[in-house]
Amino acid sequence: MRNESIYFDYNATTPLDSEILSIMLQSLKDDYGNPSSIHHIGQKARYILDNSRDRIARIWKCKPSEVIFTSGGTESNNLALFGAARHQKSRGNHIISSEIEHHAVLHALEYLEKFEGFEVTWIPVNSKGFVEVESVKAAIRPDTILVSIMAANNEIGTIQPVNRIGKICQENGIIFHTDAVQWFGKEPVDEIGQFNADLVSVCGHKFHGPKGVGALFIRSPLLPHPIHFGGAHENERRAGTENLPGILGLTEAVERFTKAPVFDRIDWIDWRLELRAVLSRMEGISIRSPESNCLKNTFAFTVRGTDGMTLIANLDLQGICVSSGSACSAGSIEPSHVIKALGADKEESSSLVRISFGRDNKREQLDKLVHILPSVIESSRL
Ligand SMILES: Cc1ncc(COP(=O)(O)O)c(C=O)c1O
Known part of the structure; x- marks a missing residue:
């Protein structure tokens, strides 16, 4: 049976809000005018712009x-x-x-x-x-x-x-x-x-x-x-x-x-603390997101003994979507220039995992991540 998809990659992109989608679909149908046209259909589009x-x-x-x-x-x-x-x-x-x-x-x-x-x-x-x-x-x-x-x-x-x-x-x-x-x-x-x-x-x-x-x-x-x-x-x-x-x-x-308060939830700080606690019990992991002055939804770490591509693929097999550095033209993952700038070596810069939460995530999804992360990391090192 296929695992439920769990999306923890909100820094890459977010799902389009369903009400916004309806508004856009209506506008695609109704407001086809060119805002630069002089006639009334163009002027309607100009008004929206x-x-x-x-x-x-x-x-x-x-x-x-x-x-x-x-x-x-x-x-x-x-x-x-x-x-x-x-x-x-x-x-x-x-x-x-x-x-x-x-x-x-x-x-x-x-x-x-x-x-x-x-x-x-x-x-x-x-x-x-x-x-x-x-x-x-x-x-x-x-x-x-x-x-x-x-x-x-x-x-x-x-x-x-x-x-x-x-x-x-x-x-x-x-x-x-x-x-x-x-x-x-x-x-x-x-x-x-x-x-x-x-x-x-x-x-x-x-x-x-x-x-x-x-x-x-x-x-x-x-x-x-x-x-x-x-x-x-x-x-x-x-x-x-x-x-x-x-x-x-x-x-x-x-x-x-985008206006305050951006989120009505405050539990991501606890979610990040939980991830920090689990990972700090493991060897060869460096947590790269600081505890304060950090986006509350973002938690990044690097792993010695494997690479970002393997980690991301193995989490994906469990249904969990997270990111690593940027993909290069050959389809592998480039060492992260951000992790390098922190003073890390090539091995660590190539093994970034970025988890980024968003408004649709549920507590049970974090529980699953916390539960499987150690074994996914260990199996990725083999
Ligand atoms: C900090 C930052 N700047 C710029 C961009 C580029 O945005 P887009 O690819 O949507 O043009 C991104 C996308 O990930 C980003 O994270």
């Missing part, structure tokens, strides 16, 4: 013109980094970021270094995975134009002091971007200003919205260079006919799942 932007701006306490819809977290990060770096180029070519950013930031900045003459200082993290504010401060130079530090890490869940980093950037007249993709839906957003950032990346499918849609907050009067060219959509920052049902779904998800 403008209204979605207004609804998000109301929650974020910003101007509607500061909300740009994109195709997700990757595009928001690319638009923020390429757009801001090119916009600021006449002022300098130095950028600061951290070693544990998502690849959508790392690879974009590596490209800017390799092909466009920018220089990036990669800030190391401390042994618990935190960027130290003082390290950012010390890296600032007269030619620094941009700092990009994520709000919360996708692999180990560390919450970074972005508010304080943003303040330092403001004091030094430097643009600050934060990738807040993992923050939304897990930690409350009372207003977008809480990050103290000029640019904030958001992605709908991490909080029960649809895939392929996200947003970038751009604090006015900053106008980063566009990376897509064509029409004048999105305040001339993002050409292309808008993904209206996706934008509507994202708006619903922002309204339903």
Whole structure:
């Protein structure tokens, strides 16, 4: 008999909320107009687009013109980094970021270094995975134009002091971007200003919205260079006919799942303590998520004597879905750059297990995980 599926991979993606799905399906049928068309069918679509932007701006306490819809977290990060770096180029070519950013930031900045003459200082993290504010401060130079530090890490869940980093950037007249993709839906957003950032990346499918849609907050009067060219959509920052049902779904998800209190449950802290207790009785395990200043739903560890692919596959055979590092083109798992940045060796960096809970998980599902985890780890080591 097939095991019941237990989904503990909410940092990878979340199921689309069923009410949001119905709203989107209706809109897909009814609102087929192009928001740029002059006639009344187009204008109906235009109203939904403008209204979605207004609804998000109301929650974020910003101007509607500061909300740009994109195709997700990757595009928001690319638009923020390429757009801001090119916009600021006449002022300098130095950028600061951290070693544990998502690849959508790392690879974009590596490209800017390799092909466009920018220089990036990669800030190391401390042994618990935190960027130290003082390290950012010390890296600032007269030619620094941009700092990009994520709000919360996708692999180990560390919450970074972005508010304080943003303040330092403001004091030094430097643009600050934060990738807040993992923050939304897990930690409350009372207003977008809480990050103290000029640019904030958001992605709908991490909080029960649809895939392929996200947003970038751009604090006015900053106008980063566009990376897509064509029409004048999105305040001339993002050409292309808008993904209206996706934008509507994202708006619903922002309204339903990102404001305080984000969750009505508090038991994940206990769940993580239980996992910590079970794993600390075993040899060769290192727990990589810190006890405090960590996303409450995220618990990551590494295992000596096996690799992430084997661990994930063996848990999957029991019906349990969790993650490891990112898959490479050959289908195996790359050593995690985040775990490496914590000072771990290659064996440990290749054996990450990330468990990330979400609103549909039940206590019995955790019980099953706690029960089988030790034997799955032991059998994966054979
Ligand atoms: C921190 C972070 N940034 C950016 C992204 C990219 O989002 P997407 O792949 O949906 O574009 C992700 C997705 O996992 C993420 O975790």
